Amino acid sequence: MALKGTTNLPRPEPRQSAPDVLAREIVERLTYRIGKNAVAAKPHDWLHAVILSIRDRVIDAWISSTQKTYEEEGRRVYYLSLEFLIGRLMRDAASNMELMDDMQAALASLGVDIDLIAALEPDAALGNGGLGRLAACFMESMATVDVPAYGYGIRYVNGMFRQEMSDGWQVELPETWLTHGNPWEFERREASYEVGFGGLVDPAEGENAGPHQMMWKPVERVIATPYDTPIAGWRGKRVNTLRLWEAQPIDPILLDKFNAGDHLGALSESNRAEALTRVLYPADSSAAGQELRLRQEYFFSSASLQDIVRRHLQYFGSIQTLPDKAAIQLNDTHPAVAVAELMRILLDIHGLDFDEAWDITRRTFSYTNHTLLPEALESWPVPLFERLLPRHMQIVYAVNSRLLAEARRSGQFDDGAISAISLIDEGGARRVRMGNLAFAGSHSVNGVSALHTDLMKVTVFSDLHRLYPARINNKTNGVTFRRWLMQCNHGLFELIREAIGDAFMDDAEALRDLDRFADDGAFQQRFMAVKRANKEALASLLRKRLNARIDPAALFDIQIKRIHEYKRQLLNIIEAVSLYDQIRSHPEKDWAPRVKLFGGKAAPSYHNAKLIIKLANDVARAVNYDPAVQGLLKVQFVPNYNVSMAEVMIPAADLSEQISTAGMEASGTGNMKFAVNGALTIGTLDGANVEMRDHVGEENIIIFGLTAQEVNERRAKGYDPREAIGQSKELSQALNAIASGVFSPDDPDRYKGLIDGIYNSDWFMVAADFDSYSAAQRRVDELWRDPAIWARMAIHNVARMGWFSSDRTIREYARDIWKIP
Numbered sequence: 074m075a076l077k078g079t080t081n082l083p084r085p086e087p088r089q090s091a092p093d094v095l096a097r098e099i100v101e102r103l104t105y106r107i108g109k110n111a112v113a114a115k116p117h118d119w120l121h122a123v124i125l126s127i128r129d130r131v132i133d134a135w136i137s138s139t140q141k142t143y144e145e146e147g148r149r150v151y152y153l154s155l156e157f158l159i160g161r162l163m164r165d166a167a168s169n170m171e172l173m174d175d176m177q178a179a180l181a182s183l184g185v186d187i188d189l190i191a192a193l194e195p196d197a198a199l200g201n202g203g204l205g206r207l208a209a210c211f212m213e214s215m216a217t218v219d220v221p222a223y224g225y226g227i228r229y230v231n232g233m234f235r236q237e238m239s240d241g242w243q244v245e246l247p248e249t250w251l252t253h254g255n256p257w258e259f260e261r262r263e264a265s266y267e268v269g270f271g272g273l274v275d276p277a278e279g280e281n282a283g284p285h286q287m288m289w290k291p292v293e294r295v296i297a298t299p300y301d302t303p304i305a306g307w308r309g310k311r312v313n314t315l316r317l318w319e320a321q322p323i324d325p326i327l328l329d330k331f332n333a334g335d336h337l338g339a340l341s342e343s344n345r346a347e348a349l350t351r352v353l354y355p356a357d358s359s360a361a362g363q364e365l366r367l368r369q370e371y372f373f374s375s376a377s378l379q380d381i382v383r384r385h386l387q388y389f390g391s392i393q394t395l396p397d398k399a400a401i402q403l404n405d406t407h408p409a410v411a412v413a414e415l416m417r418i419l420l421d422i423h424g425l426d427f428d429e430a431w432d433i434t435r436r437t438f439s440y441t442n443h444t445l446l447p448e449a450l451e452s453w454p455v456p457l458f459e460r461l462l463p464r465h466m467q468i469v470y471a472v473n474s475r476l477l478a479e480a481r482r483s484g485q486f487d488d489g490a491i492s493a494i495s496l497i498d499e500g501g502a503r504r505v506r507m508g509n510l511a512f513a514g515s516h517s518v519n520g521v522s523a524l525h526t527d528l529m530k531v532t533v534f535s536d537l538h539r540l541y542p543a544r545i546n547n548k549t550n551g552v553t554f555r556r557w558l559m560q561c562n563h564g565l566f567e568l569i570r571e572a573i574g575d576a577f578m579d580d581a582e583a584l585r586d587l588d589r590f591a592d593d594g595a596f597q598q599r600f601m602a603v604k605r606a607n608k609e610a611l612a613s614l615l616r617k618r619l620n621a622r623i624d625p626a627a628l629f630d631i632q633i634k635r636i637h638e639y640k641r642q643l644l645n646i647i648e649a650v651s652l653y654d655q656i657r658s659h660p661e662k663d664w665a666p667r668v669k670l671f672g673g674k675a676a677p678s679y680h681n682a683k684l685i686i687k688l689a690n691d692v693a694r695a696v697n698y699d700p701a702v703q704g705l706l707k708v709q710f711v712p713n714y715n716v717s718m719a720e721v722m723i724p725a726a727d728l729s730e731q732i733s734t735a736g737m738e739a740s741g742t743g744n745m746k747f748a749v750n751g752a753l754t755i756g757t758l759d760g761a762n763v764e765m766r767d768h769v770g771e772e773n774i775i776i777f778g779l780t781a782q783e784v785n786e787r788r789a790k791g792y793d794p795r796e797a798i799g800q801s802k803e804l805s806q807a808l809n810a811i812a813s814g815v816f817s818p819d820d821p822d823r824y825k826g827l828i829d830g831i832y833n834s835d836w837f838m839v840a841a842d843f844d845s846y847s848a849a850q851r852r853v854d855e856l857w858r859d860p861a862i863w864a865r866m867a868i869h870n871v872a873r874m875g876w877f878s879s880d881r882t883i884r885e886y887a888r889d890i891w892k893i894p
């Protein structure tokens with residue numbers, strides 16, 4: 074609400090950012106905001122003071138962006154995501170506000186090393202992996218390409234766990250990213266909402282009540298309070314808002330109970346409410362399936378929807394125009410219950426009739442599918458859904474009966490197809506299918522790479538696709554080049570600027586100009602010198618942190634991503650074992666020295682993934698202490714892979730491992746980050762690798778293995794892994810060594826089950842792809858031996874990856890899905 078006469082309020086003066094001005098400001102913040110003088114200040118205090126100075130400049134741009142949005146009255150985007158894997162924000166904000174050089178100089182004049190304090194900022198790790206990181210890249214790109222957008226999610230007190238190693242096993246520890254406070258966020262208590270659970274549904278009262286109008290009377294209620302973080306786009310043109318919800322009790326303490334002597338009981342409701350936003354479920358590519366998770370999903374969907382509708386009504390008055398002013402993107406099915414929540418708001422609160430409400434809903438929502446893995450497709454037992462969300466259950470049934478009637482009317486579906494379209498899975502105990510709900514409730518359903526989108530149409534959504542053939546579309550993922558090139562790889566950034574100028578900073582496709590340097594010997598040397606410096610930086614970090622010794626002259630071969638059987642870290646480890654064996658048998662051969670690095674977290678309940686981490690560590694111990702392969706092969710598992718670790722490892726990579734079973738990785742974004750940083754990809758034709766090959770050229774990427782179609786055909790024909798193993802001496806030797814305890818003499822049977830899995834079913838086609846993978850690795854060795862060829866390929870990769878900027882992805886969403894000019 075505007076105060077009267079606000080036009081005459083004094084406005085803040087535009088801020089200067091010369092180093093001396095910044096230095097004075099930082100000391101002022103230190104003194105008056107933190108209450109310390111420069112002598113007593115600890116490094117954390119300096120960090121805080123620096124962030125506050127950057128933040129003020131972000132806020133200026135934030136306020137003018139908000140103003141602009143209201144005045145334009147165009148469509149706003151609401152990106153609903155249960156995960157935002159942001160990482161550190163200081164360098165991102167400073168760089169996007171174009172303050173980095175001045176800030177560095179300012180701090181230098183105060184005797185403070187900017188890198189030292191930057192490293193103290195905790196990672197905001199409110200996500201598991203690719204899906205959450207995509208949401209973070211999208212937030213930055215939406216601000217960059219001037220899309221008015223809000224991100225909505227949960228402010229987890231404990232985000233992704235910290236991974237430590239204990240005797241080579243993963244142990245999970247809580248990450249406490251809020252310990253020192255979070256200077257980036259603003260609590261907005263005035264924008265709190267109530268969210269209910271459980272209870273009863275009665276027909277609405279009053280003579281004007283429509284036939285579909287009901288009154289939900291929840292028994293449990295919590296308060297959702299938002300915390301806003303400003304997200305600055307490149308050059309600070311636009312600053313959007315990331316709004317994360319915290320759950321608070323309605324009554325922090327039940328005084329009646331307390332006074333009656335029930336002290337714990339008096340606090341129980343408060344604990345229960347706060348538990349809602351306490352932890353992120355650390356499951357990636359698998360449905361968490363717990364009641365608390367459904368509560369989290371509804372909690373943040375409901376709060377976000379109430380906020381969106383409140384804002385819309387405040388500015389535009391009528392709920393009917395919602396789809397013209399709001400585009401809500403569902404990042405996977407985690408917020409799919411928002412479809413039913415908007416229906417509830419439209420039917421029960423605004424009294425719309427069903428068809429109109431459904432029309433508004435479908436025109437407002439769009440949905441991004443992130444995986445075809447059956448274990449990841451969310452569904453909730455009907456009794457649980459009904460108990461927690463009785464009104465939403467009714468709405469799901471009502472939508473379903475119309476949906477199925479429409480499908481039957483079309484005359485093109487048999488009973489099997491009708492039951493595949495249904496929002497309720499009737500096979501066995503009945504469940505609500507969140508993917509089908511999201512599909513039915515959206516006007517657009519997109520996949521995240523060309524291959525994944527094609528597969529969606531013939532697998533999970535084949536029948537819904539036949540019913541609504543115009544709905545599925547592709548939006549191939551991207552990554553923000555600010556964080557993943559300009560900030561994390563300063564050496565390469567400067568080299569590129571010197572070679573082709575600054576155009577690529579605003580248009581990643583301008584990197585193309587680098588192509589003409591690919592054969593330039595002098596440029597190749599400088600390019601490889603940058604790579605070498607990045608490798609030295611990583612080597613020194615690993616030496617400090619893990620006491621690991623790796624040779625920066627060796628080929629750095631890196632696989633970092635969540636540990637999952639479909640991503641096939643096991644294939645990589647088995648190949649390392651086989652290579653180890655071959656080097657020992659043929660020491661006279663001219664082996665390319667390699668350092669194999671692994672990193673990634675396993676879901677705490679994912680037994681095989683944890684065993685794979687232990688195997689990497691067991692193999693590392695055997696290999697690294699064997700004098701026979703000294704200087705030729707090293708294996709190292711790097712604990713606690715997160716965004717900040719990625720920012721150091723990716724610029725140091727020579728070889729990027731993207732080796733999932735074809736058809737199983739929806740897109741991948743790690744693959745893109747590596748390639749723009751000049752690593753060559755060894756990979757299958759899976760996810761976005763396919764389009765990466767098309768862009769960088771097949772001569773500049775090392776592709777191996779079965780295609781998605783071939784995987785299908787092999788399975789259909791009755792795939793026999795024993796046959797494949799029998800045909801490969803190297804594979805069977807490596808498998809036998811692992812299974813018989815060569816790497817686990819303390820527990821010889823440790824890997825028996827894991828290896829038996831390959832012999833008996835090998836769902837992930839490790840055996841089928843092994844020989845092809847191994848041959849591809851020997852091709853890599855050969856390329857490595859010719860530095861000019863290697864450098865040429867690497868430069869072409871950097872030059873041709875511009876299309877994979879998330880700015881391009883966001884422009885496609887804006888044009889095709891959100892209809893923003």
Ligand SMILES: *Cc1c(COP(=O)(O)O)cnc(C)c1O
Pocket residue numbers: 201202203206633634635714715716719740741742743744746
């Ligand atoms: C990019 C990124 C991912 C996704 O990696 P994929 O290889 O695509 O699975 C996961 N975690 C972090 C920290 C990342 O930065």
